[in-house]
Amino acid sequence: MSDPLVDARLEKVEALRAQGIDPFPARVPASERIEEVLRRHEGLAPEEHSGARVAVAGRLMARRQMGRATFLDLRDGSAKIQVHAAADRLGEEAYARICDSDVGDFLHVAGEVFRTKRGELTVAAESWTFLAKAIRPLPEKWHGLKDVELRYRHRSLDLLSNDETRQRFVRRAKMMETVRSELTALGFLEVETPALHPIPGGTTARPFITHHNALDLDLYLRIALELYLKRTLIGGIDRVFEIGKCFRNEGVSTKHNPEFTMLELYQAYTDYEGMMRLAESLVGAVFQAAVGSLVVDYQGTRLDFSPPWRRVAMLDAIAETSGLELGTLTAPEIVDAAKAKGIGVPNLSRPQLIEHLFDRFVEPTLIQPTFVTDYPVEISPLAKRRADAPHLAERFELFVMNMEIANAFSELNDPVDQRTRFLDQERLRASGDEEAQRIDEDFLFALEHGMPPTGGMGVGLDRLAMLLLNAASIRDVILFPALRRKDEA
């Protein structure tokens, strides 16, 4: 199916070639960042000419043509500048050619800088060349690209035509910078560990599976970074972090993308209490750097990140929100107690029931930053037991705006207990729990050589970015979110 707008542009490309002009030249004349040109001429008064000749390169974003003179807006990655092209300055041929350029083309323009009487800094073009032709028209210049589906599917155009989109990803990059600089300043070393895992470990989630042909080996895209980072701890890198993609073969929603960016950090000689303090200071630093405040508006809700954040034990939170006092009730007793309160629950194990009730009653109430503590040890197979309550794990999850943002433990470093926990998981797996974790002998071998007492934490950086950038959907903070395939006819 041919598009007349594209055909017209392709004809222009051919016409240029016929005149011996390369619409996509390999060599680029020297130029300066537009931002720099603007900055250097800040003091220029209206109608004043600088006498300075500059060269700029960028994309033609708009044109205002008036017969023998034309104004053009040129934009590079730093800023936008106006160009004044006049027939008597450029010469007839070069002027005719610039009139034939299209919005979307990349141009190189050289000339003197002056300021118009309306105060706009402008390059009076003395010469210009094509740097690259565009053969499709850009989205509407005033409204930009509005259609949400097109914005996700054609992010290049969203970035190009919507300033807020570009700003959002600039601010996301600043968030990453702040996380790195804060952790580095605390002596953490950034490392990279494998994304292809022979055994998917570190959490419970359905993995993506792939196959290495030469090794004839099934491999899994990592669902967490945990077990490799712990190996570096065992090796003596006792403050370590990684920022990387994790992959979970699960549904997509406004809070879930199948690949997402995780921060995991491990600090020896501390525990999950230390991780709470680190979470408060790290998230605080990120908000200070990006927003300049610990109190922010998120989609109409005021969020206050001032420390200390609320702490609540899981069973207390369930009791507060559902009225169910679980205490030491067994699974069948919990089902009965729920039934007595008119709450229908599925037939699950005790820890699964606790998780179910938590998700149903507590999570929807967690708006302000809250550390939920005292998770059942059965659903925390990599966390230390509480010395005073061995059925509970030294673990917290951080919730904000009903979203899990972080998950942290006093890391289990007793290799015998760790083996027991893995075996418990294997038993669950054998009895049909596909999500149960698998025994990782290579990790246990490393752990048996000794791991220091350690606090560890994982942070979902996309969700943190949502809070920071006031984004309603995770797709708004991921450049190229996962979408269903759409066949173009």
Place this chain on the structure above:
RNA sequence: GGGUCGUUAGCUCAGCCGGUUAGAGCACCUGACUUUUAAUCAGGGGGUCGCUGGUUCGAGUCCAGCACGACCCA
């Protein structure tokens, strides 16, 4: 998986109770215009109304199914 809403020109959008040849702005083409900045003025081209079926004398409009998306729920 269920519910609600949406899909009309490259982009942003109108299109009423089913009734001539589906409209506008931007973009594009032609012409006028040497300080405009959403430039202006005059003219022109551009449509498988998401797809498939159905109801009807007649469907962008009503009905069903499907695709894709948004939001809510599980």
